[in-house]
Amino acid sequence: MPEVLEVESYRQLAERVVGATIVRGWADAYAAKKLPSPSSWARAVKNLTVTATSRRGKLLLIETSGVTLGMRFGMTGVLLIDQDAGIDGLFYGPHSYKAQWVRAGLEFADGRKLVLHDPRRLARCEIDPDLSGLGPDALSLTRKEFTQIVRIGRGEGPAIKARLLDQSVVAGVGNLLGDEILFRAGIDPRTPTALLSSDQRNRLYSAFTRTMRTLQRRGGSHLGEHMEGRFPGGHCPLDGGAMLSSAVGGRTTYWCSTHQQ
Numbered sequence: 098m099p100e101v102l103e104v105e106s107y108r109q110l111a112e113r114v115v116g117a118t119i120v121r122g123w124a125d126a127y128a129a130k131k132l133p134s135p136s137s138w139a140r141a142v143k144n145l146t147v148t149a150t151s152r153r154g155k156l157l158l159i160e161t162s163g164v165t166l167g168m169r170f171g172m173t174g175v176l177l178i179d180q181d182a183g184i185d186g187l188f189y190g191p192h193s194y195k196a197q198w199v200r201a202g203l204e205f206a207d208g209r210k211l212v213l214h215d216p217r218r219l220a221r222c223e224i225d226p227d228l229s230g231l232g233p234d235a236l237s238l239t240r241k242e243f244t245q246i247v248r249i250g251r252g253e254g255p256a257i258k259a260r261l262l263d264q265s266v267v268a269g270v271g272n273l274l275g276d277e278i279l280f281r282a283g284i285d286p287r288t289p290t291a292l293l294s295s296d297q298r299n300r301l302y303s304a305f306t307r308t309m310r311t312l313q314r315r316g317g318s319h320l321g322e323h324m325e326g327r328f329p330g331g332h333c334p335l336d337g338g339a340m341l342s343s344a345v346g347g348r349t350t351y352w353c354s355t356h357q358q
């Protein structure tokens with residue numbers, strides 16, 4: 098599933114069309130689900146020139162001479178420009194591209210095509226997307242922004258894993274990054290957020306930023322240390338402890354029974 102690191106690589110790919118003018122756009126009924134109709138996309142994008150790209154969490158933003166175009170990638174969405182994919186292959190996604198799975202696209206005056214490829218049909222196109230519900234971006238999270246993640250007004254708060262996945266708190270962390278951050282921090286993902294000790298909070302921030310840097314360099318969310326033990330009956334690659342698994346924050350979560358307390 099595309100998380101912040103994958104969408105950042107899509108953004109870098111989309112940089113190639115900065116300066117190009119859109120002559121035609123299209124979106125199918127799935128990609129246009131958040132728009133009034135598929136034709137809204139086609140009408141909105143015509144004759145716009147791409148001026149810049151940006152991103153907030155898993156939301157790609159293509160700035161133009163008119164509206165801002167947004168793309169969300171759901172479970173299996175990949176951005177392609179002509180034959181180049183923004184990523185080699187997603188962990189849960191297909192490793193081949195088929196015309197029938199292209200949901201939306203932009204065609205430029207120079208003949209190039211940018212397309213959204215998505216077998217699972219959960220990717221979405223947006224026009225002037227609303228960013229107000231999204232927390233700070235995970236890839237550039239500052240210490241000050243991190244305090245928002247661990248600050249809970251009252252009560253114990255949600256499990257820390259659920260808190261990390263809450264896009265309104267921090268934008269971009271998905272299931273694999275969430276598990277990798279907690280694995281590196283040595284924290285049980287079920288720990289209520291407000292019950293983290295100050296030592297755990299420090300380890301969490303350091304593991305968070307280290308995970309982002311390391312996995313971005315390696316090339317994706319699926320290249321973390323905990324992945325080696327991420328299967329039923331798996332063992333921790335650090336200490337050989339049994340890896341446990343259950344749903345936390347609505348997602349299948351893996352953690353080490355020995356070093357994640």
Ligand SMILES: [Zn+2]
Pocket residue numbers: 333334335336337338353354355356357
């Ligand atoms: Zn372990």
